[in-house]
Amino acid sequence: MRHGKKFNHLGRTASHRKAMLSNMASSLILHKRLSTTLAKAKALRKYVEPLLTKSKSDTTHSRRTVFAYLQNKESVKELFDEVSVKIANRPGGYTRIIKTGYRLGDNAEMCVIELVDYNEDMLTTTAADASGAKKTRRRGGKKKSEGTAAAEATATAETTEAPVESNDSNEETKNAE
Structure with a gap:
C-alpha cells in the first residue's frame, strides 16, 4: 500500500x-x-x-x-x-x-x-492587460452592490424627471386657459 x-x-x-x-x-x-x-x-x-x-x-x-x-x-x-x-x-x-x-x-x-x-510573449500581454481595462473578478459581492447602487441612481433619476414632466404639462394647460 x-x-x-x-x-x-x-x-x-x-x-x-x-x-x-x-x-x-x-x-x-x-x-x-x-x-x-x-x-x-x-x-x-x-x-x-x-x-x-x-x-x-x-x-x-x-x-x-x-x-x-x-x-x-x-x-x-x-x-x-x-x-x-x-x-x-x-x-x-x-x-x-x-x-x-x-x-x-x-x-x-x-x-x-x-x-x-x-x-x-506572456510578459508583454500581461503588461498590456495591467495597464488596460479593469480586471474582472469571479465573486459577485461588489457587482451586486454596484448594481443596486446603479438601480437606485436610475430610480432617483426617474422620480426627479417625473414631476418635471408633469409640471410642464400643467404649465401648458395653464397657458392654454
Missing part, C-alpha cells in the same frame, strides 16, 4: 528518478523551456522551485546545496548569475506548465514547462 507517499515515483527507481530530475532541472535552467510529459513536469516543478528560491541568496552554502542537486557547474552558474536576478522580486511560482496535447505514440499528455520571467 502507498499510504502517505505523496510524490510521483514516475515508474523509476530512486536513483534513476533523482538523476532524471537533476538533468531536467539543469536543462530547464539552461534553456528556460522544456517539452515533456505532464507527470514529469509536475514532478520537476516540485524539484526545481526550491532550488530557484535558494538561488536568491548568493552564498557559498546555497551554491553548494544547489550543486548537490544539479551536479552541473554551468547550470549552477547560470542559475545564480542570470536567473536569480530576474526572479528576485517574485515571491514564488517561478515555473509555468502549458499543456500542448497528447503524444502520438502512446497518447501521453504532453506539456511545456518554462520559467515564467523568460517568456517574452
